[in-house]
């Protein structure tokens with residue numbers, strides 16, 4: 001994916017009532033856009049990196065020829081840009097059940113319900129800002145974990161499948177401090193399962 005903000009694949013109000021239009025608008029147009037804008041600012045010093053794809057930058061984060069402080073910025077801002085794309089795509093109301101993903105989940109977690117419980121638990125108990133992730137590891141097996149801040153599984157050599165943003169900006173306007181309610185409601189937006 002190029003370093004350009006993809007259009008949100010649905011209207012701001014398309015996720016009501018589980019995610020309110022104001023939250024989606026601020027989250028996409030301010031937070032998500034802001035990560036990309038700031039990333040491009042950092043990359044002004046590295047013209048060659050500006051031409052590369054975001055996945056490439058995050059996979060090779062630890063070997064990029066940049067200063068240590070810029071590496072941290074690229075991790076935070078590049079992750080912030082990429083992670084939100086995964087987040088929005090997974091909630092697209094046009095998504096259809098993905099039978100291949102469902103059978104992989106059944107193989108690796110027993111059942112979709114067991115998977116949802118474990119993933120929800122991670123999202124609810126992650127301390128501070130971060131994300132819950134479902135990824136495919138290097139052996140092609142599904143794994144779940146949470147990561148802090150905007151850390152991205154691509155940097156660990158994993159391929160993101162599903163992502164749930166548990167930064168307060170993802171839910172605070174509607175759910176206030178009740179992250180648990182937000183996590184439970186979020187599954188209604190995941191048509192893939």
Ligand code: MN3
Pocket residue numbers: 027031084165167169170
């Ligand atoms: Mn966010």
